[in-house]
């Protein structure tokens with residue numbers, strides 16, 4: 039169900055400061071803080087002596103002092119001080135996790151430490167200003183992250199779950215517009231749909247500043263285990279597509295436990311870049327929209343938990359193709375990882391026409407193909 043040999047989002051870089059931040063990630067208790075030189079570090083939130091959470095201790099300089107017997111640990115996990123003795127046993131080390139910051143995100147590696155390779159940290163250039171503008175937020179969902187992946191790969195639910203926000207109330211169902219589903223290089227699941235000449239839903243009216251008919255596309259892009267991007271592009275019908283307003287909505291899912299998930303999100307937009315008030319409106323709309331998903335998915339999770347023996351879907355419909363292909367890919371990777379060895383979840387660029395970074399280029403050339 040979970041993958042560990044991959045980089046996963048531990049938080050926004052701005053969340054990690056002087057004060058230790060405790061967070062459960064992929065079933066592990068983690069403690070993160072920033073050293074005086076600015077480097078963010080992550081330790082297992084468990085004292086190696088008697089297993090007390092280190093987050094109940096205090097920070098002393100660049101070290102964490104356990105709240106029970108006062109042992110001190112450096113950011114790399116080394117035990118530096120044991121009250122009453124000068125000998126530091128070699129097995130007194132606290133577990134340290136590799137942490138890497140990029141584009142405002144802190145990525146953690148919870149798998150085998152010797153397989154952690156920073157060139158595999160996903161790269162999202164549109165999360166860098168200034169050619170795109172970013173709005174950020176966080177939700178906590180009390181459900182299995184895979185239910186969230188299913189949801190993000192079938193956007194036809196907009197008509198029903200989001201009828202007051204990003205869906206249309208009167209519009210013929212989004213499901214009527216055909217989708218193409220592709221799995222690229224055995225790594226990226228892409229579900230694409232074009233919707234020409236439609237009435238703009240409320241969210242689109244807001245960001246396009248129009249009530250005229252629009253041509254709209256939506257592409258759900260997914261790289262297991264937890265990276266999703268929804269590209270929503272739109273332009274007034276009859277105007278050039280090259281001038282479309284594009285939102286790249288990043289949904290970065292990190293399991294907390296079997297039935298709860300951290301949902302870090304960012305809306306990157308390529309239009310009306312200087313308008314701070316637009317960013318605030320986007321955050322407000324997205325909060326409402328994702329709360330609608332939260333209500334539905336938590337309801338679903340409660341129903342599945344209440345009757346676990348009956349939780350297999352009875353049948354599939356055409357719209358399930360994207361979610362099903364993603365589940366198959368994830369299951370395959372989980373199997374490869376759990377069989378031991380050195381399987382590492384592969385990483386590719388989410389946007390095929392984006393200039394490849396040197397790291398991505400290396401990956402395309404066949405390294406780490408998993």
Ligand code: FES
Nearest residue numbers: 085087088104107
């Ligand atoms: S439990 Fe942490 S110092 Fe003993």
Ligand SMILES: [Fe+2]
Nearest residue numbers: 195199200331
């Ligand atoms: Fe949704």
